Amino acid sequence: MSIADRWLLPDGVNEILPQQARQVEALRRKLVDLFDCWGYDLVMPPMIEYLESLLTGTGNDLALNTFKVTDQLTGRMMGLRADTTPQVARIDAHSLNRQGPTRLCYVNSVLHTVPANMLTSRSPMQIGAELYGHAGVDSDIEVISLMLEALTQVELGQPLTLDLGHVGIYRALVEQAELQDDDQAELFSLLQKKSLTELDALLETLQLSESQRNAFRLLAQLNGGRDTIERARQALQQEYPSIATALDDLEAIAEAVLTRFPQVSLYFDLGELRGYNYHTGAVFAVYVPTFGQPLAKGGRYDEIGKDFGRARPATGFSGDLKVIAELAVDHADRRGAILAPADGDSTLADKINALRLQGERVMRALPGVDCSAQEQGCDRQLILRDGVWDVAAAE
Numbered sequence: 001m002s003i004a005d006r007w008l009l010p011d012g013v014n015e016i017l018p019q020q021a022r023q024v025e026a027l028r029r030k031l032v033d034l035f036d037c038w039g040y041d042l043v044m045p046p047m048i049e050y051l052e053s054l055l056t057g058t059g060n061d062l063a064l065n066t067f068k069v070t071d072q073l074t075g076r077m078m079g080l081r082a083d084t085t086p087q088v089a090r091i092d093a094h095s096l097n098r099q100g101p102t103r104l105c106y107v108n109s110v111l112h113t114v115p116a117n118m119l120t121s122r123s124p125m126q127i128g129a130e131l132y133g134h135a136g137v138d139s140d141i142e143v144i145s146l147m148l149e150a151l152t153q154v155e156l157g158q159p160l161t162l163d164l165g166h167v168g169i170y171r172a173l174v175e176q177a178e179l180q181d182d183d184q185a186e187l188f189s190l191l192q193k194k195s196l197t198e199l200d201a202l203l204e205t206l207q208l209s210e211s212q213r214n215a216f217r218l219l220a221q222l223n224g225g226r227d228t229i230e231r232a233r234q235a236l237q238q239e240y241p242s243i244a245t246a247l248d249d250l251e252a253i254a255e256a257v258l259t260r261f262p263q264v265s266l267y268f269d270l271g272e273l274r275g276y277n278y279h280t281g282a283v284f285a286v287y288v289p290t291f292g293q294p295l296a297k298g299g300r301y302d303e304i305g306k307d308f309g310r311a312r313p314a315t316g317f318s319g320d321l322k323v324i325a326e327l328a329v330d331h332a333d334r335r336g337a338i339l340a341p342a343d344g345d346s347t348l349a350d351k352i353n354a355l356r357l358q359g360e361r362v363m364r365a366l367p368g369v370d371c372s373a374q375e376q377g378c379d380r381q382l383i384l385r386d387g388v389w390d391v392a393a394a395e
Contacts, residue, residue, distance in 0.1 A: 007077035009149065012115045012122035022332035024125065024325045028107050031127060031150050031321075035105040040129045043104050045087035047080060054079040056307040058085050061277060065112050080111045084126050085316065092132040093308035101133040104284045107321060117356035119293050128318030133318060140282050140300060141256045147286060147296050147317045148226055148261050156288055157330035159259055161265040163285045163294070165272035168246035169232070173215050176240065177208055187216065190289065193270050194220055202376075211239060222270035225253060232270055241309070249282055278304055284317070290326060295319050313372065337361040351382065351389040 009015065016024055032042060034192055048069070055063050067080040081087060084106050092102050093227050105128065112122045129146055131139045144162070169251055170191070172182060183206055190199045199220055203213045216235060222232050229247050253268055274283055274297065279302030288295060298317025340352050342365045355362050363378060365371075373394035375380045 001199075007315055010122070012112075014121050014123060016233060018173030019326065019332070020322075023328070023330055026128070026331040026333065027154060027328060028321060028323050030153065033108060033151055034153060035129050035146070038103070038129075038142075040103040040105040040146075043088060044104050044105070045081070045084060045091060045108070048078050049081065049087065051077040051079045053090055054081060054086055056089070056304070062086075065114065065116075067111055067113055081108070082110055082112050084108050084110065084128065084318065085130065085301070088130050088316075089132075089304045089314065090308050092130075092208045092312065092314070093310040095182040097310075098133070101131060101139070103129070103131050105129040113253065117293055119291065120323065125322045126318050127321040127324075128138060128296075128316055130314060132312045132314045135302065137252045137282075139313075140315050141253055143298065143317055144253060144257065144284055145260055147284075147298065148264055150323070151295060152261070154324055156324075156327055157329060158288045158290060158327075159263070159265060160261075161267055161287045163184070163267045163272065163287060164250055164253060165269045165274075165283045166246040166250055166281060167273060167275075167279050167283060167299075168281060169236070169240075169243045169270050170219065170273055172240045172242045172246075173212070173219065173236075177206075177212050177216075179206065179300055188273060191216070191220055192273055193393065194271065195265075196220055215239070218269045223268060223272075226266065226268070228268040228270060246281070253282060253284075267341075273300075275283070275299055281315070286319075288327065291323070295327070297323060335361070337363055339373040339376060339378035339381040339394065340364045341382065342367045345384075345389075348382065348384075348389055353393070356362055370387055 015280050017125055034043070039125040050071075051066075051068060053146035054066065064081045069078050070076075071078045086107060092098070092104065096102060103230070106125045107125065110124055110126045112124070115122050129143065131143055137224060148162065150159065174187075179187065183202075186202060187206075189198075196217070199217065203216055204212075218235055222228055229251055232243070232247055237247070250268065257264060257266065272283060274285065278301045280302045281297040283297075283299035286295035296317050296319030298315070300313070302312050302313045304314060338355060338360055340348060340362055352362050352364070362382075363376060373379075379394050380391050382389050383392050
């Protein structure tokens with residue numbers, strides 16, 4: 001193994017160096033404090049769990065994205081978390097077991113076998129918040145509002161766009177079509193890619209009525225401004241009355257967002273099926289012009305706690321704090337530091353302790369090291385004047 005091979009990191013795995021680490025940590029503290037103000041309790045689930053627990057209710061996508069290891073104590077398969085949501089669902093259902101609404105938040109490193117897209121790493125720092133125990137649209141509005149408030153306080157310096165969808169619309173169409181599993185999987189893939197030509201070709205091969213074919217074709221094109229909801233009502237609601245609730249929910253969310261965040265642009269995509277395997281209702285994501293992927297995303301997932309014995313209604317969001325920090329205004333404290341000499345004087349030690357208690361960053365010089373204060377990143381230094389240690393500008 002060459003020397004270079006010893007320090008190279010795996011593809012898609014990155015480290016955080018001091019300057020960026022200060023920014024990430026400043027944002028972490030800011031956002032966790034914000035979540036706390038909204039009543040969301042911080043939880044810290046373990047990095048590794050038994051696979052059965054870690055993948056509960058999430059579908060095959062997460063299973064493929066999870067690193068797996070064998071527990072040397074029991075011989076059981078374990079996984080390094082690729083998503084914190086299943087762990088938080090377990091905490092709500094089993095560890096806390098509260099009867100009323102439960103609000104939880106987290107900031108954790110996660111690991112992916114492959115990057116989610118070309119703009120992301122395999123080691124994101126996932127930050128998010130989740131609300132359990134309420135099935136109404138009001139909890140969706142609360143979670144979306146918290147997500148937008150968090151990104152607003154981050155100060156991205158560019159406009160936010162909220163993308164709204166609802167998997168209930170697609171579910172209604174699929175249930176009436178009674179498709180085979182293979183056909184449904186192919187249809188799902190083409191809708192996700194919005195490949196209209198291939199979608200048309202597939203629909204012609206399926207045993208569907210013409211109105212059902214037209215409904216799936218329309219779904220792929222039901223995106224745009226607030227008129228998208230009305231277009232869906234006129235075209236689909238009569239034949240698929242169950243989608244009325246989904247459209248009503250989206251309208252209520254849109255109204256609340258426009259009232260609370262008038263600066264945020266709204267975009268509707270009723271064919272957006274992100275997280276379809278476990279989402280059960282509204283889905284949402286926030287975009288900015290300079291980044292081609294969602295900064296934060298989430299949705300309703302009412303069944304995720306079922307395997308833990310409590311299928312509580314739930315909604316939440318998450319994002320990669322490292323990505324957010326790269327795009328945000330710098331929140332890190334840049335006050336510099338104070339260099340103290342390598343001196344055993346007790347009054348110097350007292351001065352250093354007093355400065356540190358005031359929040360100052362103080363470094364002691366090390367004997368035998370010939371290095372200036374500025375070279376060590378210090379803009380000030382402690383000097384002895386008339387028997388008193390004073391802070392002065394670095395020479």
